Amino acid sequence: MENDKEHRITVKIADIEPFKIGVSESEESFYRQVIERINENVRRLQYNASPDSTPVAVAKVALYYATMLYHRSNIMTAQTKLLENFEKELDELLQGTV
Numbered sequence: 001m002e003n004d005k006e007h008r009i010t011v012k013i014a015d016i017e018p019f020k021i022g023v024s025e026s027e028e029s030f031y032r033q034v035i036e037r038i039n040e041n042v043r044r045l046q047y048n049a050s051p052d053s054t055p056v057a058v059a060k061v062a063l064y065y066a067t068m069l070y071h072r073s074n075i076m077t078a079q080t081k082l083l084e085n086f087e088k089e090l091d092e093l094l095q096g097t098v
Contacts, residue, residue, distance in 0.1 A: 003046075004024040004025050004026050004027075005024070005025040006022045006023065006024055006025070007022070007023055007028050007036060008020045008021070008022050008023075009021060009023055009028060009032070011031075011035055012035070012039075013035065013038055013039060013040045013042065013058065014039065014043075014054045014057065014058055015054055016058065017056065038065075041057075041061045041064070042054070042057045042058055042061050045057035045060055045061070058076055059095055078089075
């Protein structure tokens with residue numbers, strides 16, 4: 001299997017100075033979609049009844065995504081522990097029948 005080529009893409013979020021990052025070719029479209037969603041959320045916070053400044057809007061969006069990531073991570077950790085406990089109990093039950 002071929003190695004995924006790395007592309008350097010320019011990230012432009014709100015009116016913050018653009019920067020370049022390296023991403024694999026197969027992930028480029030995903031990154032571009034995420035960048036667009038971030039920009040949509042920043043714009044929503046900047047152009048509402050009580051608008052936020054760019055730094056505040058970007059910070060709020062970053063906090064939102066971070067909390068979503070941590071919540072999902074905690075859920076996955078809890079589910080993994082439950083599955084491991086279930087497998088252990090099942091193994092113990094099966095050992096008793098042999």
